């Protein structure tokens with residue numbers, strides 16, 4: 001199936017692309033989502049279709065075979081898919097973070113070598129930053145890379161890595177100088193393909209975000225050539241790993257918008273067909289008030305996200321805008337999915353209805369790409385700085 005012809009994309013407008021995504025969701029995704037989600041099975045056929053559509057190269061430059069989409073279009077795609085099944089966006093979103101790190105910070109040679117395979121989806125992977133003892137405090141990671149002649153030898157463990165089992169290549173954050181002060185100066189980012197010394201420790205079981213594999217990755221005397229160091233200069237890893245966070249946060253915000261809108265749609269439909277006391281529950285004021293709040297929340301989340309994406313596309317610094325969008329949209333996802341579940345009454349608690357999936361998927365958006373606790377601190381820091389410069 002090839003619903004978006006990459007060669008024709010430049011002529012196709014955003015509406016055409018989004019229409020194709022909508023049709024694909026209805027025709028291919030909707031019929032299989034419940035079965036995959038409940039069995040927690042990796043959706044091979046959906047991944048193949050996303051690959052045919054070019055989604056693994058969505059934000060990669062056209063010169064490397066990607067679609068080169070602006071952040072606004074990318075966010076719209078993620079919103080639509082997440083309104084039905086947020087987990088599958090993680091399969092290409094995490095992968096695009098790896099591609100972004102290479103495209104933004106890699107040498108010319110590294111871009112030529114890795115980006116075409118990543119854009120086509122022949123190579124799939126993700127971003128491996130988190131360790132058992134270090135998530136928010138990334139500078140506290142313990143994984144080390146030791147230089148030995150023309151190679152680096154890497155030891156340590158990563159955890160919670162999306163696409164860890166099905167992916168074949170990861171951007172791997174390590175310490176090349178564990179004694180460095182400040183700590184970030186001793187950090188480097190490597191392109192790490194699966195090979196001898198790199199094994200999957202275990203698959204992690206989760207509340208939601210099913211069907212995408214989250215895994216522990218173990219590195220034991222894993223040896224790679226020095227040309228796998230992104231940018232080929234040590235000590236840049238912390239900036240390289242966090243340099244994609246603006247787009248990463250826009251992506252998580254878009255997931256939140258999708259869940260908030262999806263939950264609203266399900267609640268709106270249900271509230272008009274479920275009757276109590278002789279009328280649809282939508283006509284009871286308590287339910288109408290909920291729908292009014294949910295609709296406002298979803299719209300505000302959408303506007304904040306598109307505002308951040310538009311600033312990103314204009315090349316402006318938008319860490320505060322992306323942080324606000326991520327924070328607000330993920331909380332909107334959590335609140336709207338909870339309210340929608342309540343509007344569904346007992347059926348909201350049933351595995352036969354879709355809302356239970358959105359309810360289980362929503363909390364991840366509050367954790368990924370910087371927890372919402374940290375997000376508020378980042379927003380405040382920027383806000384104060386900009387206010388003082390105004």
Ligand SMILES: Cc1cc2nc3c(=O)[nH]c(=O)nc-3n(C[C@H](O)[C@H](O)[C@H](O)COP(=O)(O)OP(=O)(O)OC[C@H]3O[C@@H](n4cnc5c(N)ncnc54)[C@H](O)[C@@H]3O)c2cc1C
Pocket residue numbers: 094126127128129130133134135136137159160161162163206209214364367368369370371372373374
């Ligand atoms: C399903 C899933 C997929 C993931 N995928 C990936 C992936 O692909 N790659 C990857 O590298 N990681 C991934 N992660 C990990 C994720 O990025 C981390 O869980 C996240 O960064 C938080 O780190 P932590 O879990 O170690 O929490 P901690 O850092 O231990 O934080 C615990 C709590 O303390 C709060 N906290 C911490 N420090 C502060 C502070 N200074 N001020 C205020 N509050 C603070 C946090 O907000 C949180 O509420 C994934 C996680 C999940 C659940």
